[in-house]
Amino acid sequence: MANPFKYGTVVSGEDFADRETELQNLTSTLKETVRIFLIAPRRYGKTSLIKNVLMTLQRQKFLTAYVDLYWAASSSDLMELYTSSVVQGSKSIAKRAAHFVKEFLPRLRPSLSFDPAGNPEISVGVSMESRAEVAEEVFNLPEQIANSQGKRFVVVLDEFQEIMRIGGEDLERQLRAAIQHHTRVSYLFAGSKSHMLIDMVSEKTRPFYQMGTLMNLDKIPEDEFKEFVRSKFTKFGKEISPTATDRIFAESQNVPHYVQLLSFYLWDHYQDLPVIEEHHVAEAMSFILRSQEPAYLTIWESLTSHQKKTMKAAAALQGQSLTSKESVQRFSLESASNVSKSLSALCSKGILRKERDRYVFEDVLLGRWAEKV
Ligand SMILES: Nc1ncnc2c1ncn2[C@@H]1O[C@H](COP(=O)(O)OP(=O)(O)OP(=O)(O)O)[C@@H](O)[C@H]1O
Ligand SMILES: [Mg+2]
Structure with missing residues (x-):
């Protein structure tokens, strides 16, 4: 099918x-x-x-x-x-x-x-x-x-x-x-x-x-997009649990491309399962991240060690309060001004962008990968 x-x-x-x-x-x-x-x-x-x-x-x-x-x-x-x-x-x-x-x-x-x-x-x-x-x-x-x-x-x-x-x-x-x-x-x-x-x-x-x-152009309202995903599964005879759907949207941060990518993989990989559960989404995510790893490692290797630490901090803190004293200490970032410099380098490289009071990853999956590296 x-x-x-x-x-x-x-x-x-x-x-x-x-x-x-x-x-x-x-x-x-x-x-x-x-x-x-x-x-x-x-x-x-x-x-x-x-x-x-x-x-x-x-x-x-x-x-x-x-x-x-x-x-x-x-x-x-x-x-x-x-x-x-x-x-x-x-x-x-x-x-x-x-x-x-x-x-x-x-x-x-x-x-x-x-x-x-x-x-x-x-x-x-x-x-x-x-x-x-x-x-x-x-x-x-x-x-x-x-x-x-x-x-x-x-x-x-x-x-x-x-x-x-x-x-x-x-x-x-x-x-x-x-x-x-x-x-x-x-x-x-x-x-x-x-x-x-x-x-x-x-x-x-x-x-x-x-x-x-x-x-x-904003994101698609989450409830409507969830319903779209759920109905695609059920229309073709597969169930997806509400927690699994929530997990898809948390992992993909409701960015349409990643919602579809993750759903595509779930559909493809668990063809014989009647119900998709949350742990399947977690497994799918690990698999997708592994497949992206060579590309992400190339990006990673191109960064200075301070930029790497800043990127990890951005991933762990969802891009918020990165220059606070606690964050600087927790991620060994030396000083707030160094963090600002690395953040602006990461933005000009197209890795992060500033969105109101926080920094977000342009590639949602890269953010997920950086949490684990
Ligand atoms: N309204 C939608 N409903 C469902 N999926 C969507 C919708 N819009 C976009 N997508 C998903 O997001 C992907 C990217 O969409 P599209 O290429 O239109 O985005 P874009 O903003 O032009 O991206 P780019 O910045 O890369 O040019 C699509 O291939 C599809 O998987
Ligand atoms: Mg486009």
Whole structure:
């Protein structure tokens, strides 16, 4: 029987739990001409939510484009990715796409072909000297298509913080210069580096200053997500005890990816058991941590001995009161100021992040592993 839990991929339909309010809010907001910054830590379900919103909007005849900036190595790469995503998103009018691309992108000398499934594939030649003009054309493409078709476009730029790596403030400025005039296109900028994104919209000197509304995506309400997990088990003839469910959510800290990962493993590993109990969750967790160990050891070996001790303290104390006298003593951390230095090093390495009054592990499982090392 196919495993009903999914991770490492976008989830939709019956694999997508709750998020009703967010789905409705985002869908209806994006119908207006808006610019939204959607922020949430890694693995909270941003991309899945976005893809579900886009599917709904497509059904309502909106043109939509999804661009994942993570895949662009350079500005010219981004131009190609952006163009093909916009053309791909105009699938409902794909036959006319060749015409648009030639008309609206004269500088790019685009070549367009169709794969066997009829999806447009585009390649463009971007020369260095014409970069700014090319960017202008490319970033204006959705508005041009929307105008010429009397439709509305919704464009998503996922992993938006990557724009700095790809083309720095120049690229940011080019994007802003184009989109600020758009009246038929809504933009959703999503990402997990909350500081970088918040800085972009809140610092006066930045091109995206006050260019949009910030929206934080929270965890899925725990009760609803528990019910989702429980019903997946029972629907396929397996029981899970309430304490086992609680344990899944404690171990995974209710981060959707880890909830699904742990549930996937439980389903897979205890196929012949009629009831999953709490100790099965504990066993599953140990197994998963062992399988991650080589990767975690590489991270561990890259740290100074003080950073290692600070990381262990963060794991043991759930990231709280790390600079207190007792904590410094208990974990031999020398001084509060040394702890602060190590914490900021661990944050810039992407191992921890600050969340209100505490530090949390970006990778929940790494936190669990660090408790035991
Ligand atoms: N609404 C949901 N219901 C059930 N599982 C979910 C939901 N949203 C996300 N997940 C789980 O979390 C995993 C990660 O989701 P997704 O890739 O959408 O998150 P993300 O925030 O975009 O992550 P990243 O920061 O890595 O880009 C999915 O593969 C799935 O296992
Ligand atoms: Mg994502």
